[in-house]
Amino acid sequence: MSSEPIPDEDKFLALLNEVHRFPTAYDMRIICVSEAAPTLAARLVEATRLELVGEPTQRQSAGGKFVSVHLSVLAKEAPDVVTAYRALRGIEGVKTFF
Numbered sequence: 001m002s003s004e005p006i007p008d009e010d011k012f013l014a015l016l017n018e019v020h021r022f023p024t025a026y027d028m029r030i031i032c033v034s035e036a037a038p039t040l041a042a043r044l045v046e047a048t049r050l051e052l053v054g055e056p057t058q059r060q061s062a063g064g065k066f067v068s069v070h071l072s073v074l075a076k077e078a079p080d081v082v083t084a085y086r087a088l089r090g091i092e093g094v095k096t097f098f
Contacts (some may be wrong), residue, residue, distance in 0.1 A: 009082060016078040025053040026075040028084065029068060029098055034060065036093025037067035047087035048073070050080055066095065 020026070032040055041056045056071035075081050088097045 013078045013082065016081055020075075020078070022078060022080075023074060023076045025072040026081050026084070027070065027072050028088075029070050030088060031066055031068055031095045031097070032091075033093040033095065034065060034067050036091070037069055040069050040091065040094070041071050043091050044071075044073070044084065044087055047090070048080075048083050050074060050084060 030040060037058055041052060044050070045052060050073040053072040053074050056069055058070075059068045061067070073080070073084055075084075085097065088094050
């Protein structure tokens with residue numbers, strides 16, 4: 001897991017607290033290579049100890065090389081979201097997330 005700071009982390013935390021009321025189910029979309037998709041949610045939970053809310057959904061790209069994974073985690077406070085994003089940076093096969 002990457003421990004590098006997220007750019008403008010203080011601003012990000014302030015924005016999260018302004019927009020969301022914690023605890024909340026925080027939606028995340030992750031684009032990864034197809035091979036990483038089946039275990040992505042489990043690897044995120046293992047790395048962060050956050051709970052999933054509901055079941056992740058997946059949509060494969062037209063070419064089949066990438067998968068968009070949509071999942072929600074139970075974020076008790078804004079730093080939980082930062083923890084999840086840091087963990088995603090360290091998971092092999094993840095290309096981008098938002």
